[in-house]
Amino acid sequence: MEVCVLIFPDEGYLECSEPEQILFPEVRSSKQILRQVLRILSEQKEAKLVYTVLEEIRKSTGLKLEVSHYVVCISTCARAKQWQDALKLFETMPKANIQPDVISYNAAISACEKGGQWQHALLILFETMPMTKVQPDVISYNAAISACEKRRHWQQALKLFEVMSKVKVHPSVISYSAAISSCEKGGQLEQALILFEAMPKVKVQPNIVSYNAAISACEKGGQWQQALQLFEAMTRANVQPDVISYNAVISSCEKGGQLQRALKLFEVMPKAKVQPGVISYNAAMSACEKVGQWQQALKCFQSMPKAKVKPDVISCNAAMSACEKGGQLQQALKLFESMPKATLQPSVVSYSAAISACEKEGDWQLAMKLFVSMPRTKIQPNIISYNAAISVCEKGGEWKQALKLFEAMPKATAQADVISYSATISACEKGGQWRHALKLFEAMPKAKVQPNVISYSAVISACEKSGQWQQALMLFKAMPKAKVEPNIISYTAAISASEKGGQWKQALKFFEAQSSAIGQQLYNLAGNLHCH
Numbered sequence: 001m002e003v004c005v006l007i008f009p010d011e012g013y014l015e016c017s018e019p020e021q022i023l024f025p026e027v028r029s030s031k032q033i034l035r036q037v038l039r040i041l042s043e044q045k046e047a048k049l050v051y052t053v054l055e056e057i058r059k060s061t062g063l064k065l066e067v068s069h070y071v072v073c074i075s076t077c078a079r080a081k082q083w084q085d086a087l088k089l090f091e092t093m094p095k096a097n098i099q100p101d102v103i104s105y106n107a108a109i110s111a112c113e114k115g116g117q118w119q120h121a122l123l124i125l126f127e128t129m130p131m132t133k134v135q136p137d138v139i140s141y142n143a144a145i146s147a148c149e150k151r152r153h154w155q156q157a158l159k160l161f162e163v164m165s166k167v168k169v170h171p172s173v174i175s176y177s178a179a180i181s182s183c184e185k186g187g188q189l190e191q192a193l194i195l196f197e198a199m200p201k202v203k204v205q206p207n208i209v210s211y212n213a214a215i216s217a218c219e220k221g222g223q224w225q226q227a228l229q230l231f232e233a234m235t236r237a238n239v240q241p242d243v244i245s246y247n248a249v250i251s252s253c254e255k256g257g258q259l260q261r262a263l264k265l266f267e268v269m270p271k272a273k274v275q276p277g278v279i280s281y282n283a284a285m286s287a288c289e290k291v292g293q294w295q296q297a298l299k300c301f302q303s304m305p306k307a308k309v310k311p312d313v314i315s316c317n318a319a320m321s322a323c324e325k326g327g328q329l330q331q332a333l334k335l336f337e338s339m340p341k342a343t344l345q346p347s348v349v350s351y352s353a354a355i356s357a358c359e360k361e362g363d364w365q366l367a368m369k370l371f372v373s374m375p376r377t378k379i380q381p382n383i384i385s386y387n388a389a390i391s392v393c394e395k396g397g398e399w400k401q402a403l404k405l406f407e408a409m410p411k412a413t414a415q416a417d418v419i420s421y422s423a424t425i426s427a428c429e430k431g432g433q434w435r436h437a438l439k440l441f442e443a444m445p446k447a448k449v450q451p452n453v454i455s456y457s458a459v460i461s462a463c464e465k466s467g468q469w470q471q472a473l474m475l476f477k478a479m480p481k482a483k484v485e486p487n488i489i490s491y492t493a494a495i496s497a498s499e500k501g502g503q504w505k506q507a508l509k510f511f512e513a514q515s516s517a518i519g520q521q522l523y524n525l526a527g528n529l530h531c532h
Contacts, residue, residue, distance in 0.1 A: 047080035083115025154186030189221030224256030285318035294326030364396030399431030429462035437462035
């Protein structure tokens with residue numbers, strides 16, 4: 001057991017590790033000395049000792065305990081998240097002939113809040129307090145609202161907030177902040193902004209917590225403009241943005257496609273004397289990845305240790321994805337391999353990025369090695385992992401392996417999408433398996449997957465290469481009805497199928513249509529370039 005040191009002003013100190021060493025005669029007989037001992041234990045976060053000492057005094061001495069003794073002990077247990085001990089102490093107050101007051105009730109509700117026990121908090125507020133005729137105050141409601149907010153019960157939190165006005169308890173900035181945060185966690189952007197905008201009308205000045213909750217609500221609601229406006233309003237309201245403010249607004253801009261804004265906000269953090277955290281770095285790297293700035297993403301990642309910020313799995317994933325999309329495949333794989341050394345467990349996103357890098361590198365064997373190793377590390381492959389693995393098999397000419405992966409998807413509860421079908425059909429096409437390709441294509445509508453131009457092109461090419469020219473032409477002619485615009489691969493396969501079937505007039509017609517389509521595409525591209 002750890003040694004606790006009790007320091008008494010002008011009286012030296014006492015080292016102890018057991019309750020018996022604390023319960024010397026003066027403590028057992030003096031309310032003032034007991035209060036001092038409990039306060040010292042509380043400051044040293046000795047929740048278990050606090051609980052044991054108070055219970056021992058109650059049971060074995062004639063010292064009359066006071067509300068203040070219990071409040072100190074309940075609050076200490078609450079801070080240590082030992083809500084059960086806090087409630088036990090609260091419930092023993094009547095046994096010590098002490099009538100709980102609003103302060104002790106608030107301490108008990110706060111213990112429930114910190115322990116995530118929102119139902120216990122509401123029970124105390126709406127049942128126990130009225131029974132003892134103790135009137136809840138703003139602190140009582142704040143703790144109960146926070147308890148609901150932490151467990152994501154936003155509807156209950158709002159009901160509590162609304163009750164406050166009915167019982168003539170004026171909400172404070174803490175009440176508003178907790179209610180706004182509750183809406184933010186529940187994805188209720190509109191309600192969060194209504195609460196935030198109501199604050200000045202009732203002469204409640206929003207604080208850093210209020211602003212952060214409102215900005216986070218905008219971020220989750222996809223409203224980057226509103227998030228940026230709130231962030232900029234903070235300075236005018238003399239509220240200094242902190243790392244949470246920056247994280248929320250950077251993430252909001254990143255998700256809203258305002259990638260340069262996100263990077264600019266990240267860059268100004270040191271100038272504003274705000275130390276970027278891991279979330280700040282992750283959002284910045286994600287923005288770099290989306291704008292194709294793999295060098296900047298990698299630079300961010302490599303600068304984290306110097307800034308004393310430990311990268312997490314999301315950091316590695318963001319840097320890997322940026323390198324993979326930027327064609328830096330070896331660098332992406334190097335980052336993946338470095339994760340265990342950094343005591344980071346790769347996630348499904350990590351594996352998917354690594355497999356995608358292998359796909360672009362054309363290393364289907366390494367991709368499959370990674371894919372097969374996922375279940376061993378208790379990671380369930382998702383749709384992205386499967387698609388990347390199927391694509392790498394397709395590019396490596398491994399049609400059997402691609403088909404095997406596709407067929408395994410339902411068992412892994414991974415719902416095949418148009419990319420899964422297209423890659424597998426293409427793998428069958430390259431392997432000369434036109435029947436498999438056609439069977440997969442025909443299964444798409446039944447699976448409620450709409451074929452795209454890649455699906456059509458692959459199955460048409462499969463039929464054409466295997467001499468099934470009638471089937472190829474039938475599929476090609478079905479494209480306009482399916483509202484799929486043929487591309488150069490579709491046209492080429494259709495022309496070749498016509499030629500093989502001796503349909504030279506049809507081949508010429510397709511060739512002219514292809515030339516016209518390409519001409520239109522070039523015209524459209526030139527128009528777009530001129531506009532920009």
